[in-house]
Amino acid sequence: xxxxxxxxxxxxxxxxxxxxxxxxxxxxxxxxxxxxxxxxxxxxxxxxxxxxxxxxxxxxxxxxxxxxxxxxxxxxxxxxxxxxxxxxxxxxxxxxxxxxxxxxxxxxxxxxxxxxxxxxxxxxxxxxxxxxxxxxxxxxxxxxxxxxxxxxxxxxxxxxxxxxxxxxxxxxxxxxxxxxxxxxxxxxxxxxxxxxxxxxxxxxxxxxxxxxxxxxxxxxxxxxxxxxxxx
Numbered sequence: 001x002x003x004x005x006x007x008x009x010x011x012x013x014x015x016x017x018x019x020x021x022x023x024x025x026x027x028x029x030x031x032x033x034x035x036x037x038x039x040x041x042x043x044x045x046x047x048x049x050x051x052x053x054x055x056x057x058x059x060x061x062x063x064x065x066x067x068x069x070x071x072x073x074x075x076x077x078x079x080x081x082x083x084x085x086x087x088x089x090x091x092x093x094x095x096x097x098x099x100x101x102x103x104x105x106x107x108x109x110x111x112x113x114x115x116x117x118x119x120x121x122x123x124x125x126x127x128x129x130x131x132x133x134x135x136x137x138x139x140x141x142x143x144x145x146x147x148x149x150x151x152x153x154x155x156x157x158x159x160x161x162x163x164x165x166x167x168x169x170x171x172x173x174x175x176x177x178x179x180x181x182x183x184x185x186x187x188x189x190x191x192x193x194x195x196x197x198x199x200x201x202x203x204x205x206x207x208x209x210x211x212x213x214x215x216x217x218x219x220x221x222x223x224x225x226x227x228x229x230x231x
Contacts, residue, residue, distance in 0.1 A: 006113035012071035013037035114138035132157035
């Protein structure tokens with residue numbers, strides 16, 4: 001099997017939280033912040049971004065404070081962290097370049113190529129909308145993998161329900177944040193999940209790529225419907 005991979009993200013928006021120190025690798029300090037990215041509908045995705053101190057020091061157009069508007073490119077990464085005795089998958093956009101925001105409309109684009117690593121979870125909501133949850137393993141050059149949760153809608157969701165573990169799949173879409181309530185004992189806590197909302201999906205095959213395109217923004221009229229049937 002070829003070691004195929006692609007992980008490209010472009011975001012532009014407004015810094016919602018000033019960078020906070022996260023970790024250090026071989027003397028290089030990394031910081032985390034939240035970038036607010038508006039959808040065409042007016043809703044906002046509040047997305048975690050990791051950026052190195054070295055990169056921040058090379059930029060003279062912003063001081064990376066709350067309210068600054070920037071455009072970044074990088075990749076969507078995951079790592080496991082133990083929280084309350086359980087392993088939790090944490091996701092963040094790793095910034096590789098940063099520039100001034102280039103247009104009035106916020107950008108949110110992601111392009112992935114990786115391997116299905118869990119059987120798809122397909123269902124139909126009470127409003128008769130097809131949804132499919134998929135977990136994609138995207139290889140890095142350093143032999144690590146990032147595990148990216150996908151949510152797929154409509155005809156794409158129906159097609160993707162037949163994917164099997166190990167299939168090579170490409171997607172185009174956007175990174176989104178989603179609020180949900182988790183009940184622990186008798187206490188309900190609001191939490192945020194991060195995932196990729198898929199607009200185009202295809203199975204990578206030698207000399208053949210099977211495509212379907214689904215216009216999510218125009219097709220989904222009920223914002224709360226995305227959470228129906230989701231745990």
